[in-house]
Amino acid sequence: MTTHRTDPAGPSDGLLRHPRAQRALRGAKLLVGCYAGLSALTLCAVYVLRHHPDLVTGAVWIRVVIVVATSLLMTSFAARTARGHRRSYLRLRLASAVMAAAIAVIVALPGGFPTWLKLEQGVCGALLLGVVMIVNGRRLRAAFASR
Numbered sequence: 001m002t003t004h005r006t007d008p009a010g011p012s013d014g015l016l017r018h019p020r021a022q023r024a025l026r027g028a029k030l031l032v033g034c035y036a037g038l039s040a041l042t043l044c045a046v047y048v049l050r051h052h053p054d055l056v057t058g059a060v061w062i063r064v065v066i067v068v069a070t071s072l073l074m075t076s077f078a079a080r081t082a083r084g085h086r087r088s089y090l091r092l093r094l095a096s097a098v099m100a101a102a103i104a105v106i107v108a109l110p111g112g113f114p115t116w117l118k119l120e121q122g123v124c125g126a127l128l129l130g131v132v133m134i135v136n137g138r139r140l141r142a143a144f145a146s147r
Contacts, residue, residue, distance in 0.1 A: 016084055016143040025082045028092070028134045032078040035127040036071035042120050043068050055114055063106070063113065067124065070099055074131075081135075089144045093135045100128040 016022075046064050049056045074095050080088035103125035107118050134140065 018139070018143070021139050021143050024134050024137060024140050025078075028131050028140075029078045029082055031127045031130045031134070032071070032074050032092075032096075035124055035131075036068075036075045038120065038124060038127070039064070039068045039071040042117075055116065057114070060113060060117055063117070063121075067099075067121075070095060074099070078131075086144050089135065089140070092131070096128050096131040096135060100125055100132055103128065 043064050046056050046060060074092060077088045077092035077095060081092050103121045106113060107122050107125065113121075
């Protein structure tokens with residue numbers, strides 16, 4: 001039998017249960033879920049197009065696998081954040097910001113990746129920018145502030 005312990009440095013329960021905080025958490029989970037879903041669909045597309053070297057290069061494979069892995073980690077972070085785990089909240093804040101910045105660089109740099117992947121990464125970046133804005137918003141920062 002698994003027991004769940006509460007995070008001793010966890011959020012203020014009252015602030016986290018506030019309807020606006022709950023709405024923010026649902027929004028972050030939805031955006032991260034969309035990011036994970038789009039990443040998984042992109043991996044499927046890469047597999048289907050694997051025999052087209054103009055569309056799928058070794059760099060594309062590496063990038064897409066990394067994105068899928070981070071999206072799954074961020075899904076875990078978002079779910080645990082919604083349950084009040086402060087460390088997962090901090091991980092979600094960090095991972096979403098780092099991945100959004102990495103995506104911005106990939107989209108901005110010429111060459112390296114085909115246009116179709118840059119467009120997909122642009123959509124992923126927009127989803128993650130939404131996550132960054134939500135998890136760094138006043139309501140969630142107050143709910144997860146140190147005691």
